[in-house]
Amino acid sequence: MAAAAKIQSFKCIIFHLSASIILNLYFIVNLYEGSEWNLSWSSKAAREAEAVAAISCSGHGRAYLDSQVFYGNQPVCECNSCFSGPDCSLFLPGCAADAESGDPLFLEPFWMKHAASSAILIAGWHRMSYRFTHASFISQELEKKIRKLHSITGNAVTENRFIIFGAGSTQLLNAAVHALSSDYNSSSSTARVVASMPFYPLYQEQTDYFESVDYKFEGDANLWGNASSDTHLVEFVTAPNNPDGQMNKAVLKGPYAKSIYDHAYFWPHFAAIPAPADEELMIFTISKLTGHAGSRFGWAVIKDEAVYQRMLAYIGLNTMGVSRECQLRAFKLLKVVLEDGGNNIFEFGYNTMKKRWENLSKIISLSSRFSLQEIAPQYCTYFKKIRPPSPAYAWVKCEREEDKDCYEILKAAKIIGREGKKFRAEARFVRLSLLKSQDDFDLLLHRLDELISKE
Numbered sequence: 001m002a003a004a005a006k007i008q009s010f011k012c013i014i015f016h017l018s019a020s021i022i023l024n025l026y027f028i029v030n031l032y033e034g035s036e037w038n039l040s041w042s043s044k045a046a047r048e049a050e051a052v053a054a055i056s057c058s059g060h061g062r063a064y065l066d067s068q069v070f071y072g073n074q075p076v077c078e079c080n081s082c083f084s085g086p087d088c089s090l091f092l093p094g095c096a097a098d099a100e101s102g103d104p105l106f107l108e109p110f111w112m113k114h115a116a117s118s119a120i121l122i123a124g125w126h127r128m129s130y131r132f133t134h135a136s137f138i139s140q141e142l143e144k145k146i147r148k149l150h151s152i153t154g155n156a157v158t159e160n161r162f163i164i165f166g167a168g169s170t171q172l173l174n175a176a177v178h179a180l181s182s183d184y185n186s187s188s189s190t191a192r193v194v195a196s197m198p199f200y201p202l203y204q205e206q207t208d209y210f211e212s213v214d215y216k217f218e219g220d221a222n223l224w225g226n227a228s229s230d231t232h233l234v235e236f237v238t239a240p241n242n243p244d245g246q247m248n249k250a251v252l253k254g255p256y257a258k259s260i261y262d263h264a265y266f267w268p269h270f271a272a273i274p275a276p277a278d279e280e281l282m283i284f285t286i287s288k289l290t291g292h293a294g295s296r297f298g299w300a301v302i303k304d305e306a307v308y309q310r311m312l313a314y315i316g317l318n319t320m321g322v323s324r325e326c327q328l329r330a331f332k333l334l335k336v337v338l339e340d341g342g343n344n345i346f347e348f349g350y351n352t353m354k355k356r357w358e359n360l361s362k363i364i365s366l367s368s369r370f371s372l373q374e375i376a377p378q379y380c381t382y383f384k385k386i387r388p389p390s391p392a393y394a395w396v397k398c399e400r401e402e403d404k405d406c407y408e409i410l411k412a413a414k415i416i417g418r419e420g421k422k423f424r425a426e427a428r429f430v431r432l433s434l435l436k437s438q439d440d441f442d443l444l445l446h447r448l449d450e451l452i453s454k455e
Helices: 002-031 043-053 105-113 140-153 168-184 202-210 305-319 324-338 343-364 406-412 438-452
Strands: 069-071 162-166 191-195 215-220 233-238 257-262 281-285 298-302 378-380 385-387 393-398 429-433
Touching: 105 343, 105 438, 140 162, 140 324, 162 168, 162 305, 168 191, 168 202, 168 215, 168 233, 168 257, 168 281, 168 298, 168 305, 191 202, 202 215, 298 305, 343 393, 343 438, 393 406, 406 429
Parallel strands: 191 215, 191 233, 233 257, 257 281
Antiparallel strands: 162 298, 281 298, 378 385, 393 429
16 A cells, blocks of 8 residues: 555656646747747836837937826927927027037947847846845846956956946045045045046045045145155046046056046047056946946956955945946946947947047147147057047147137137136136037037138
8 A cells, every 4th residue: 555655646746747847838838939938027118118219309319218298198309409399300500519528429329229139128126135145236247247348358457356336437436535545544644636637527526525534635646746654645547538538647656656547438439458457446437338327337446455345345335336227237238248349339439439539630620729639549459450549528729829718719609618627727728528419519510610610
């Protein structure tokens, strides 16, 4: 009887196992037909996204899922600068060319061409926990993608380095100042934070805003010489530089001088990559890599573990890491970038920026009143050739003695740039962004042509 019971039990197990297999096959067949999944809970969200993406806005704007709704249930178009109307078809002829901000919208056409591979749909229950399953705020898979990206582009050494994520490079910049200044806590000295002029205004604005007893912004790095035991210095080094595109290097040397390398623009579409960067602390951002400035995602590559731990503590206390949705989007975008070794996006980005620089330079070359910064062609290890410049910004100088305020000169001609004074430079300089939409850039060329033709 015991043997019979065992046989009966075995038959029950086989029956339930077979039933389970058959049931799973049934669900698979119903969910997966041919080579396409038969979508269930995600189908409504997919239809909504496709419907909004199909709104053309006359090619001079975009509609988004979270745009305002004025007409029925359809989101309204958000128009580019100088365009208006329900479908953005109305050009405003007296409008000024806005070349002030660094919005990297020049990459929008690339992502529209790669809509299918870059799209992402997030489930309502996606990663609701504070941490990943490995008790970290950082996606391990995204970190792998970042390391692979640097290896492919050849712009930074990441082997035996620590990587930390932040809310754009903005959060990481101050985290780095905090971490490097904390090195000096054993002494009574306040770290002096400096940068070579012209420099990105945020360095001073953010350092001043947080008003820490550990550090203080002190202006131009060139005025300080080398650090001594009673003068601790933290230097921001921007390469390529914002605003003039120059490949800056640290001015200060010595054991009491620390550097934060801001490599936001150190990608093949903006600058030649002569060799991998290998500094103690380097900061990168997806904003200028893929153009997704609104996602607020950046990362730092750090040699020293103690500095890494202090930055990790800063980010943890400040925001408890970067949002999981942001990391998921960054992961998806980098997956697209890496599909062909970066060729598609870097070729598109480089060709776009090179053409814009050439067109702008051609117009400025006709003027005796204005001049541009000089950037020499350089060999790029990524493209394996000598490449001409393709900077993110034009650093314009008013050459006439009487044109003391270049910002006002351009503003009167309906061109809005960013004042040189904001970069601690002379008022004779203005930064013009080449990063914005094609509509913005075309209008900028038109306004410059109008101004220079009057000389």
